[in-house]
Amino acid sequence: MLWLYFLTSFILTAIILFILWKIGGIGKYVEDHNKPTPRKVAVGGGVAVILVTTSLYIMFGMIVKSDFYITYSVAGMIILAFFIGLYDDLKSIRKWKKVPILGIAALPIVVTNFIAEADLWQPTILGINFSIWYWLFIIPIVVAGFANGGNVIAGYDGMETGIYTLISLLYLIIGYLLNSQITIILSGVLLFSLIAMLIYNWSPSKMLLGNVGSFAISATLGIIPLIEHFEIVLPIVFAPHIIEVLLQIKYTRKIKYDVFGDVDEKGIIHNKYGIKSIIHWIISWGNMTEKKVTMAMLSIEALLCAVAFFVWYTIYFMF
Numbered sequence: 001m002l003w004l005y006f007l008t009s010f011i012l013t014a015i016i017l018f019i020l021w022k023i024g025g026i027g028k029y030v031e032d033h034n035k036p037t038p039r040k041v042a043v044g045g046g047v048a049v050i051l052v053t054t055s056l057y058i059m060f061g062m063i064v065k066s067d068f069y070i071t072y073s074v075a076g077m078i079i080l081a082f083f084i085g086l087y088d089d090l091k092s093i094r095k096w097k098k099v100p101i102l103g104i105a106a107l108p109i110v111v112t113n114f115i116a117e118a119d120l121w122q123p124t125i126l127g128i129n130f131s132i133w134y135w136l137f138i139i140p141i142v143v144a145g146f147a148n149g150g151n152v153i154a155g156y157d158g159m160e161t162g163i164y165t166l167i168s169l170l171y172l173i174i175g176y177l178l179n180s181q182i183t184i185i186l187s188g189v190l191l192f193s194l195i196a197m198l199i200y201n202w203s204p205s206k207m208l209l210g211n212v213g214s215f216a217i218s219a220t221l222g223i224i225p226l227i228e229h230f231e232i233v234l235p236i237v238f239a240p241h242i243i244e245v246l247l248q249i250k251y252t253r254k255i256k257y258d259v260f261g262d263v264d265e266k267g268i269i270h271n272k273y274g275i276k277s278i279i280h281w282i283i284s285w286g287n288m289t290e291k292k293v294t295m296a297m298l299s300i301e302a303l304l305c306a307v308a309f310f311v312w313y314t315i316y317f318m319f
Contacts, residue, residue: 002184005056006192012055013196016048021206028089030208033260034156034290036267041205043089046213049193050082053220056189067182069116074186074223076108081147081216088211103144105219110135121227142226143219150218151211152244153278153297155259156290157203162298164217165194167237170305171224174312180228187224190217203291232315233308240278240300251276269293 025044032039054075061071084101087093093101113120113135123134130138154160168191175183194217200206209217225231235242251257259279261269267289275281282288282296 002181002188005060005185006188009052009056009189010192010196012052013048013193014199016051017045017196017200017207020044020048021200025207026086026089026210026212028210032157032205033258034263034269034293035204036263036265041208043208043210044212045197045200045207046082046085046209046211046217049190049197049209049213050078050216052193053189054078054082057186060185060189064181067185069112070120070182070227071185073109073112073120074220076112077105077143077223078216078220080105080108081143081219082212084147085211085213085215088215098148099144102147102215102219103140105147105215106140106143109139109143109223122229124229125226125231139223139226142222146222146238147215147219149241149245150221150238151214152241152248153259154209154214156279156294156297157205158198158201159294159297160214161194161198161201161209162294163301164221165191165198166298166301166305167221168194170233170237170309171221173309174230174233175228177313178228178230183224183228186220186227190220203294230312230316233312236308236311237301237304239304240297244278247277 021042025042026047028043029040030043032041057071057075057078061068061075064071081102084093084105088098109120119135123130123132123138125134125138150164151160153163168187171183171187172191175181175187197209197213201209222234225234255273255276257273257276259277261271261273261280261283263269269283269288269290271280271283273280275284279293279297282293285296288296
């Protein structure tokens, strides 16, 4: 039965993306900095991913009553993050305001937990029970932190969506090994929706995800491991994002920079800022086109996902 959700997720996302592509996404276009010839790309592919995933989560909750509260609260979180991302794409929110604002997206989970008959899931991290403080502080911090930091490695065709896809695949595999229906449905529906998005986002990209999608997707990827307590994978799979945030904190006060470089007529990207980003480091390898930069970053992420799986599997099954 679950594979029907996955297939539906892929097909519906592909259909909506085609429509969005034809109408120009959410009406915003951004400059593609990584091509020899400048061009503009529509923003808003995340609309399709969010619309499909939330609809299927709610549908699943209606059918499988045991997971009703979790699927509905996660869907509510996604919807709030979606609207915050939409506003940010269209109007722009200052960086220092995004973290507290995105914390609001945690409200559906926090409120649902208190109106449910019991905790949505055990309020523990690495075996430590945080009781009520887990819901009042840790969940909002996780939602705000991952929603705001999950898109710091982006700007190259297929990179952001590809990273989300790899992490979702890891979660799906872990879900099957744990025989966790809720983990399987949350990660599987998201995975197949992202695969459809990746088709439109791969170089040369037809549509960008946008914050309208990245905020909600990143928050979801931060929450899923908490449900079945495999949060040990989070600092591993999001290690590049953690490093990137630290680099931004260090350098953005001193100099204004971005993750792009100078592109020559052959499409080779040349570093112009030094090493102030993980992407700058990859560019510095030399002879790197946009596709090569993306593939390098996805290879790093795939390796991190493999390490995360090994660490989790060792701890869960060996001890």
